Amino acid sequence: MRQLVLMMGAPGAGKSTFIKEKGLEPYTLSPDTIRVMYQNPVLTKDGVTQITSANDKVVWEFLFRVLEERMKRGDFTIVDATHSTASAINQYKELCQKYRYRCAVVDFSKVPLDILLRQNLERPVYKRVPELQIMKIYERYQQLSVPGWVQVVQPADFDDFIRFKPLDFSKWRKIHHIGDIHGCYDALAEYLKDGLKEDELYIFLGDFLDRGPQNAEVMKLMLEIYNQPNVILIEGNHERYIWSYANGEEIGSKEFKERTLPDLKKAGISKKDLRLFYRRLRVLAYYTYHDKTVLVTHGGLSALPGNLMFISAEQIIDGAGTFDLDIDEIWDRNTGKQFYQIHGHRNLYRLPVSAAIRSFNLEGQVEHGGHLRVVTLTPDGFHPIEIKNNNYLKQEKHIPESLQENKLTVETLLEYMTNHKLIQEKQVAENIYSYNFSRKAFQKAAWDTVNVRARGLFINKKTKEIVNRSYNKFFNITERPETKLARLAETLQFPVSVYTKPNGYLGMLGYDSEAGQLVFSSKSELRGPFAEWFKELFYQTCNDETIKSMEEKLKEGFSFVFEVILPEKDPHIIKYDRDQLILLDVVYRTPAYNKLPFHEVKELGQTFHIPTKELVTTFDSWLDFYSWYKKITSDYSIEEEGYVIEDAKGFMTKLKLPYYLFWKQMRGVKEAMAHKHGRKIDHGRLYTPLHIQFYNWLKTQEMEDIKNASIIQLRDQFYREVGEFSCV
Incomplete structure (x- = not known):
């Protein structure tokens, strides 16, 4: 975390040995290490090689550049040097103020001179320092007064000093943990309508501003309460923009500059106000409450480390791992039963407040009309609470009128298809043309609302009739932005149905009114081998009466979509013992994609004596679906291709099994x-x-x-x- 430690002592005092014995080398910057990076040890007049200080200007410039990069992240850092003057210590003051670091010196200055000289001789020859130089440094320490802004720590007390220990919060009657607010004051005011009670503790988990419509109201409340002894404010990732603005630095957020900042200025909230607020923020809260130990951060950690001091502030704020990590499940797996975590920031998979047995997730999409999440802790345990937010900024996507499903005509679709660079048009019969997305569209994943329709689509240009049609192109889970789990968590409409996905190829059966005949197709062909195989198997499977009945149904404006399984002619991955047709769906032959409900498909399959796809399961909630998904995607025992997933509004995605x-x-x-x-x-x-x-x-x-x-x-x-x- 944001702690700078300066070693202070003459050469030979044992500073580097101390660092090595405590396993602190990964956290340490040493000018000696940089000196030998710049130049090899040099030969002295005494005939021995020693580290040279000839490059010290660039050595220290480099050390301070690296130090500042570490401080930007909030890395715990040790600087292993002598620091024998007040000016040598004060050179860190500006950086510490800029990045809100505490600074301490570990005092080795009291090591007696005779020991310094003896231990210097025990060092490798190239690391030895001339004795006269050691004596001069030793004398400087006798006059040194360590600057008051720096804490002095004796080596014997160091372990206790850097150990980040939990505070005992058992005195509070109740502890409130309040999740991401994001400028949504109304939901927060609803929760705090009875005011802050003096015998209860309020911990806010960060991301106070941005995205919501009431940034100024939220900040005014924080400025009123941040000094109260029963309020703890945790730093979120969005607070960095407050700090940048308040200190005249470049603001790396368009949202903050264009929406949040004008709100604050209009309300008369000054840079000074924001600086005072920011200085009250903590990176985390770590406490015990009766028999429980609780870690509260903004981003969430994957485990409770041996010493929280060694974890950078940036990682604590942004969270361990990537944003899409299910951090709650991982915490439960990595920590002991008495340790609990409460965090906000990320919840791509829309987990409940009680996201795992011992991990609570307080990111509730409040800024998108979700919930302000709170979990309280009392002696009898944790209690999750959600407050619905009805005051948020709504965003609507615009779809061109001509492409809106209820207004799309065959003529319009033909115009779009013909002029689309990523759609291949092919004449496959006298008046019939096929439309399929190009290889480039597939390779570059260049999909839009037009070319996703060009999948097994056949149109009679003369009659302007769609004679055969399959599904719109749909994608695997995680393959496209709209099928990422995080997006599905937002958009899936429940109930969600899961169907079997046989491992063959698609065969489409349509009808051409002009010719008065069935249309057999596969891929982009009516006469290719796959279409011919499909046709052959169809007539082997269906008797005359069935074919006549199916033709009558097709004349009503449908296509039948089949999975064609041919183990000998077209083997795939999954093993089948015979040729077979499986009826997947019955699709309307219209520009807008639509199909019969599954129960009607099932009835048709029974009428025609053709097996249909099977309904595997149905889910009524995202959490149930997500739990199933995690389990099924790690199960290698299921010898099937996968599943097709369809929500209540007809959105489809698919899942391939391990x-x-x-x-x-x-x-x-x-x-x-x-x-x-x-x-x-x-x-x-x-x-x-x-x-x-x-x-x-x-x-x-x-x-x-x-x-x-x-x-x-x-x-x-x-x-x-x-x-x-x-x-x-």
């Missing part, structure tokens, strides 16, 4: 070996024991066998010869 992903990757290894006509591949692909074992087994096989066999055949042979092997 077993499938592993063997798909190994199929790539197999194909790479065959393509290169050799056995060398990028070993970066091999990162588990099973990767390595399967690759080593492949190298024992004949190259022609590798080329001609599917990954399913190779996997079966591998298991027969080597035996089952866990992927984890």
Whole structure:
């Protein structure tokens, strides 16, 4: 944290040994280390090599540049030098004030001269200092008065000094922990409507301003209460903009400059007010309360370290790990049962206040119309509270009128498709054209509201009829911004249904009114091998009566979307024992994507004697869905491709399972070996024991066998010869 420690003592006093014995070298800056970086030890007139001070100007400039970078982050730092004058100590004062550091010196100045001289001789030759120089430094200490702004610590007291110990807060009747406020005063005022009670403690977890409509009101309240003895203010990441503005520095936030700052100025809140407020902020609160030990930070930590002093203020404020880390679950896994954590800042997965057994998450999206979150602690335990915020800034996305689902026509869609650079138009019959996104769109992930529709779309340009249609392109979880877990937590409408995802290829069955006939298609073709295979299997599967009934349904304006499974002709990753069609969905042949509800698809499947996709499960809340997702994505035992996930409004995403992903990757290894006509591949692909074992087994096989066999055949042979092997 924001603590600077200056070693103070003559050469030979044992400062560096002290640092080494206490394991503090990673936290230490040493001018001697930098001196030998600039120049090798030099030969003296006495015929020995010694570290030279000839470069001390640049050495100290470099040390102070590095020190300032560390102080920007709030890193605990030791400077191992003699610091034998008041001016040598005072050179750190400006930086300490700028970055709100406490400064202490560890006093080795009382080591007797004879010991200094003896210990100097025990050092490596190149580190020895001339005795006369040691004597001069020793004499300076006899006159030194350490500046009053610096705390003096004796070596024997050092361990106790740097140990960050919890305070005992058991005297308070109740402790209130109040989460991110983000300029949403009304919700805060609702919680504090009865005022602050003198026998209760109020800990605010930071991010007081920005994004909300009432920044000035929040800051006025903080300025009224920040000096009260029962108020603790924790520093959040948004408070750095307050400090930058109050000290005349560049403000790194457009939101603060364009919205928050005008609010504060209009309310007459001065830079001096903001400086006073900021100086009251703490990096954390660490306390005991009866039988509990509690760590309160803004960002949340992954564990309780051996000494909080050694964790940078920046990491405590921003949180350990990346922003998308489920820090609550990790805390529970890494800490003992008596330790609790309370934090705000991040909650991408919309976990409840009681996010884990011993970790509380007070980020409630208050600035987006969510909740101000609070957890109170009394002798009988923790109590989560949420206050709905109805006063927030709403943001609306604009969709061009011509692309709005309820106004989209075939003519408009054709115009967009024809002129779109990332859509391929292909004539596939006399008047029928197919529209599919280009390879470039796929490779560059260049998706928009137009080309996501160009997936198995076939239009009769003469009649302006969509004759066949599949799904709009939809994406894997985490593949696109809209399918990141954090976004799904915001946008999924419950209930959410999970369906099986068979491992074949899509076949679409539509109808062309002009020709009065069924339209079989796959990918962008009506006559390609995949479309022909689909057509062949369809007529093998369905009798005349079924076909007639399906045709009548198709004439109503639908396409049937099938999964086509052909284990011999088109093997994928998952093993099937026979050819089969699986009815996935019945889609309207309209420009706007729409389809029949699943229960009607199921009924049609039963009527036509065709199996349908299966409903695996349904979730009524995000938390249930997220818990399932975490479990299923680490389960290698499920030998399926994955699942299709659909919410109550029809939004679709998909999830590929670990077993499938592993063997798909190994199929790539197999194909790479065959393509290169050799056995060398990028070993970066091999990162588990099973990767390595399967690759080593492949190298024992004949190259022609590798080329001609599917990954399913190779996997079966591998298991027969080597035996089952866990992927984890």
